[in-house]
Amino acid sequence: MKDKTETEQTAKATPKGEVFVWITGMGLAIGLLMIFALLWVVLKNGIVVFWPSSVAQIELREDRDSTFRGGTTAAGVILEEYDRDVRDLTEEQLESPDQRDRRQIRFFSGNRDAYGQAFAYLMLGDIAEKTYPPEIVRAERMEWGDAIFFPLRLELADGTQIDAEDPDFRKRLRELVDEVRDRRQVINRIERREIGRINLEMRSIEQDLRYLGGMEERTEAQEREWERLTHRLEELRGDFAPLEARAQELRATNRENRLHFRLVTGEERSHHLGEIVNFYYPNDMSLVAKVGLFFFHIWEFLSGYPREANTEGGIFPAIFGTFVMTLLMSVAVTPFGVLAAIYLREYARQGPMVRAVRIAINNLAGVPSIVFGVFGLGFFILFVGNWVDVLFYPRSVETNTPMFGTGGILWASLTLALMTVPVVIVATEEALAAVSRGVREGSLACGASKWQTIQNLVLPASLPGILTGLILAMARGAGEVAPLMLVGVVALAPNLPLDTVFPFFHLERKFMHLGFHIYDLGFQSPDSEAAQPMVFATTLVLILLVILLNLGAILIRNHIRKKYAASAF
């Protein structure tokens, strides 16, 4: 009895002939699979940058001629192990009964300054043994990437030496490195904020002086201005010098202590501590400590400024640039798109003309983005920007240092806004069309004008739909790289587009962008192998940022939907 009802139920759940359930379901499954595969690849490759992996010491077999940098000992973080391409194998390796003779490992040996390369390959079969010595150190440095070594001794400014075997060694090293870090922060503050501000003002004064100096004759007022500016320039130079001196002094202090160490090849080297950003004993760490360091690395990555042609350090300016640019784009695209859609849907006489405009708009959405970049360069920068300079910053034209007549975050945002405006128009039109006739007529019957009806009832009811359009626009705009390269993105921007210097928003400034950062790391960096994990990590951040921005818009939309929830009937 029970069995029977059960079979009946299953039969009901999958009615015969419903093959489309499977086909549509499969479509969805494939889509999801691809998304998860993408996330997985990015996650897996991006995360390794931050995890403090153990460092293996590798002894090579004496009876083989395989070597590492001239010796038989290597050390590094083993990244992968794989079957080597058959075409690259020797006769012997091919014929060897041992499978391991055909497998290869890739590992990060660090010490690019000493080895010439930070990555190395070894045949698995050539390895005699792998050990994980607890006293091995991995150090992050200002230059040349990470170093992997056995510490020997600390040589302090006063001449005292602390041996690596000394029980106090690790503690002392940690203290000294922390002090160095604190001092470096002070230097950064001085250079980025104070010297930066003075520099900006000096540049602008120099520009004015160049302008005034290039004149044949000067009026009295201009003469007075010249006086005032030269005086101010002197003043700034006066301010500048002690700051510069202070930074130099701190730098010198950082260079006082030295760390001597031995590479796994036997070579002895040393660094002054100013070179070292951080260090840890990867083989002598608890899991908790590793997790802590992992998150610390992530934090440094998100909040720090880039070093070494962007391959090291953080990506904060790029995150910030992407964020600000996307927001500016949204602010620009929404009113334009919404107004255009209102005109098209509510006011324009529906006819062949409007249909043609609509087709044109839809086609605009399919135009390659680089075309918009070219347009942005031609229209916004060379035309509008030039005129802005001519009208408001005549001196910048005179001295050939354009303000708005060159790429900047404003023009980039507007270019992207132009690119994404069709998305907003289409979504808004749909939302407007969905507002019921009953509500419109009810409003008109109350003596409301058309605009009052739109403003009081139609627009609020369409807001969720408009936001959907904006979400789509942001998703497209935030990930775009090609057009930006023409209108203001740079690999390394000296200043953020938003800071504490009046007028705070510097819309004319060039900016960094995650998408371009990825391109720069992947294609332009001198050591592409070292940059590869950073490419993935940055990609991960870009994805997260886009998701975050969208999530924000979605939350706002849901809030509004709830408010107008019952209007759906």
Place this chain on the structure above:
Amino acid sequence: MNPEQNHSTNTGNRQAATSRQEVSQQQIQVEAKDLGERASYDPHYIRIRNYDFFYGATQVLFDINMDLPERQVTALIGPSGCGKSTLLRNLNRMNDLIDGIRHNGDVLIDGESIYHPQLEVISLRKRVGMVFQKSNPFPKSIYENVIYSLRVAGGRRKSQLDEAVERSLKRAALWDEVKDRLHESAFSLSGGQMQRLCIARAIANDPEIILMDEPCSALDPIATGKIEDLIHELKENYTIVIVTHNMQQAARVSDRTAFFYLGKLIEYGETQQIFMNPKNNQTEAYVSGRFG
């Protein structure tokens, strides 16, 4: 009748109508009694003259001539598609929204043509309120729904708005049910309440005429009964034109009834006469339920 003379009478009436709004409801009732029944009200308040109407190339109304009396209920009946709604929606020019419409003839309200070039549609619609077949409250609070017409006319004084809400909801017989939740969403009301809210909304800025297009077709009998009672009350103050499919309803609520068929006005007269003693065969067939 001499049109000049006619016009001056109407102007007089118009002034009476304006001052009427200022006196209280009780006074009006007294006045109505004093004047003896409704005889004093203008029997030609709305005049429809030789009216043809076209949607594009299709003509849907043919040479309509009828006069609707002031402060009485006129019912428009007839089979589906005969043009009742079209005629009703032309009285406040709601059909203006549709592309390609055209008309001949004229409609005069209180002696003024609704198509007069100097007349703004908005001011016409302030004088002619409308209640729709499908109740269409706005996605706003009950309070905001009622005073919508005042808001769009620029009304801001709180006391004035509060007063209008209370008065309109009382007239729409909804006040007692909603007075404690005026700031809740209008969608929290039942179907019948929503329709009464729409009526309250239509009378909030004191129009002269209320148009109702099958206002009860989506309601249950109890809610329908309430609306019918309401119509009865409202005709003290407003001229009402109602389209209905329901013969009993027309008989119950209206003073005069017009029967339409295929875009033509077939018969028009006192409700009692139309139902009890129709002159036209088609009318008789329709009201006795033999077709339609």
